[in-house]
Amino acid sequence: MCSFEVMRSELLESVKNSFESSNTDILRKKYDTFKVNENDKRSALDQVLRDYLLQLLAEPSGDVSIWETYVTFCIEACRQDMCTPTMPVVLLGDIFDALTFDRCETLFAFVENGVNTWKEEMFFSACKNNLLRMCNDLLRRLSRSQNTVFCGRILLFLAKFFPFSERSGLNIVSEFNLDNLTEFGGETSSDLKDILAEKDEQMEEDSKPDTKIQIDYNLYCKFWALQDFFRNPNQCYSKVHWKTFSAHASNVLLAFKSFKLDDMQVKRQKLDTSDEDRQQQQQQQHYFAKFLTNQKLLELQLSDANFRRYVLLQFLIVFQYLNSPVKFKSDTHELKPDQAEWVREKTEMVFSLLEETPPDGVAFVQTVKHILKREEHWNSWKNDGCPEFQKPAHLLAADETGEEGGDKRKYLPRPRRPKKRLGEQMRDITQHGKFVMGNAELTKLWNLCPNNLEACKSKDRDFLPSLEGYFEEAIEQIDPAAMVEEEYKRVNDGNFGWRALRLMARRSPHFFTHSNNPINKLPEYLETMIKKIAKDRPSMLSSEDAKAELMDNDVQTMVPDTEAEDDELLKSEEKEERTMPQEYEDERMGAEKRDSKKSVLLKEHLEAIAFKVAPHWKKLATKLGYQADEVEFFENELKTEVEQALNMLQIWAEDDDDASPENLSYTLEGLGLIEAAETLKEAAELMHVR
Structure with a gap:
């Protein structure tokens, strides 16, 4: 060793x-x-x-x-x-x-x-x-x-x-970088003033750009105040903030429109430099992580084509987000028709300004449109839960004619007849007195017994055991010949006694008979009742057999003899489903698949995670779509955080149509509550096994 x-x-x-x-x-x-x-x-x-x-x-x-x-x-x-x-x-x-x-x-x-x-x-x-x-x-x-x-x-x-x-x-819950603050304000900075003074002394008179726009302090504040909306676009859904954003954006875009850049400076640079130097300058990329916000620099920044493009691109990104369907957006985060129209007009205006910004403005706009179009696909992918990418299967097969270079014919699906009109379907349903649920299996299940009250009286729904079967072992134990010790008798079992009382209340006439003898203990009472039941066993058996025979006859007469009509109706519906267009069939199959996978959010699930999410229940409530006043209502209604969290989750589970363990677990993972998400998954799996 x-x-x-x-x-x-x-x-x-x-x-x-x-x-x-x-x-x-x-x-x-x-x-x-x-x-x-x-x-x-x-x-x-x-x-x-x-x-x-x-x-x-x-x-x-x-x-x-x-x-x-x-x-x-x-x-x-x-x-x-x-x-x-x-x-x-x-x-x-x-x-x-x-x-x-x-x-x-x-x-x-x-x-x-x-x-x-x-x-x-x-x-x-x-x-x-x-x-x-x-x-x-x-x-x-x-x-x-x-x-x-x-x-x-x-x-x-x-x-x-x-x-x-x-x-x-992945940014699963679509959170913004709220820490990216842009500070501005103050007329001048002493250090920057000295730097600008030195630059002015070195600048030649003929190289100074002509001033085409007057930069006042009001425009300066409006311009840099927009960065707060770019940092957190959800502010735009508030009525007050929307007025501020729309006013500032309109003023800034009008300033951009009135102060257009010409291509003379670019042409002059091309004449002064050789082709090799120009290619090297084009290949060299300049990136500025943060622009200075001094007021004296704004005029120079507006003269920079790259700076203008950065700002205009920010407008396009925010405009696209405001109109995009995002999974974790609140229900109130939706533009009104007049706001959506304003966004559409300003989007066209921004694209027009980008086309007029040299160099290669038209090509730059085409690239931006392509990128924004791809961003819509990424947004849809995130809304679907970020599934893994898989190669699509080949849907169409090709058949070669056997000749070299011959044509290939694609196997196309056969033309299908259109689906019956809704009026015709309703007429057939009324004539037959049936229910059509939109699915063959559901229709068959629903029409087994159209009368719900009669279906509840069916023998198949009678889950109570018979008195003889349930008390058979107990009757044998009270017989002295069996010599069963007192502690091993079934009547001493609390669970057996509780079920016996419920069964006798439904099946035994002796349960409601008046007796002058007080009930001291449950085992003693059960022994007395079992002895009475044992005496009635022959009559009880005959009466139960007669009752069973009567119920069988009722079931046979309850369901009308319309099997031929049911089969005809189901066949016609299945035929319609087979002749349904491919897109409707795919949509139906997808809906059935989603419904089969969707599980119910039970109270046991909510109680399992209430302790885990209690310290962060307000953050979770905000992500689930509750407003600040609603969160305050939950907080004031109960005292402890666990009770508040459980109350909020129960109300959400009752009101939200999409409430399920999967969606709640997905939201918890996005908020970083991994332990609560795992607990919810384990509780859901345990309930599924049960």
Whole structure:
């Protein structure tokens, strides 16, 4: 039995020799010599790999390729099941922690090129959390404004590595970045004033742009105040905020329209620069993470084509959101007809301004329209719960004629007859006195007995047992010849006694007979009643048989002999369903599938999660569509948070048509209440099993 330190020292030398010779067989031979538990050997090798990495990082050469080769060596060791699958990513995290930004950017190319390796079944499930943590640590170290390209590479890698349906990368509940505040105000800033003064001294007289618009403080405040609406567009659904937003937006767009940019400056630059320099300038991308909000800069910013495009694009994004159906929008978040018409007019105006903004305004507008159209598809995908992407099946088959280059004929569905008109269906239903539920199985079930009261009297719905069957064992036990001890008799069982009283109230005439003897204990009373029932057994059997025969005759006379009419009606309905157009048939099947999957939200489900969501029930109530006054009503009605949460959930379950464990669990996951969502799922599964 080798100790951990002995294995660590011996494996360190083997790792060094194996890495220098690029041969894992040396490490494998040494690894197999230890006759200990596999987990102990892996733990020792994991520590040795990190120890040797520290030696490589301490070398003065600092060659990134050596570290990349070492991580590749570790990946090969993982594939041979000598170390844990998370070790390559752990080593990469240690390397990134010890390097500067420049070397981190160089090493990250190795991570990007190895995305197929990280997606392998062996590494994906084990390393995905470590990779996400490593990338987040890098993003926290980097500056979004100074290291923009590197940050973008990290985000692109995460987008390639994780599937689209990965919950950690989705804004499920459509929350906004409310922390992105834009501060403005104040006439001037002393530091900025000095900078502008120096720039004015260096600027030549002929290079000063002509002033085409007067920037006053009122327009300046309206312009930058719009950023608060761009940050949180839900404010626009409020009547007061809508007036402010529409007034500010109209004034700003009119200012843009009156202060158009011409293409003279662009043409002058083309004449002054060569083709190669112009191509390099076009390829160079400039990105400004945050614009300055000083009043003196607004005139210069409005003269910048990129700045104008940024602002106009913000208008388009907000306009599209206001009219888009979002799953987590409140019912009150809907534009009125006059507001929707205003949005449509301003959208056309923004597109017109973008077309007039050089350079390549028309091409830029076409690109923006294409992007916004794709955004509608992404919005629909999120409304459907972010399902996984799957390749669609081939719906149409092609048949070759046998000749080379011959035509291919597609098998098209046969033409179908149109569905019967509603008036004709209602006439047939009235003539037959039947119900048509829109589905063959439901129609058949509903017409088994059109009279609901008679159906309730059916023998099939009589679930009570007979007196003889229920008390058979108890009757045998009260017989002295059976010699059953008192404690083992059925009459001493509380559950048996409770059911016996209910059964006798429905079936036994002795239950309501007046007696002068007081009832001391339930077992004694049951023994008395059982003795009376035992005496009546012969008459009871004959009366029950007669009653059963009578009920059978009633059932036969209850349902009219109209089987031929039922079959004819069902056949005609099934024929209509078969001749229904394909789109209606698909819609019906989808609705049936959704109805079959939809489950009911019971009180047990709500009680199971009330304790979990109690500290956050107000946030949950807001997401479920309740207004501030309604939340205050829930809060004042009951005292404790658990009671308030349970009361709110019960009212929501009764009022909302879409209330189900699945939808509530989806909302809880979006709010980060994972524990409550898991509890709800377990409760729903338990109730389903029951």
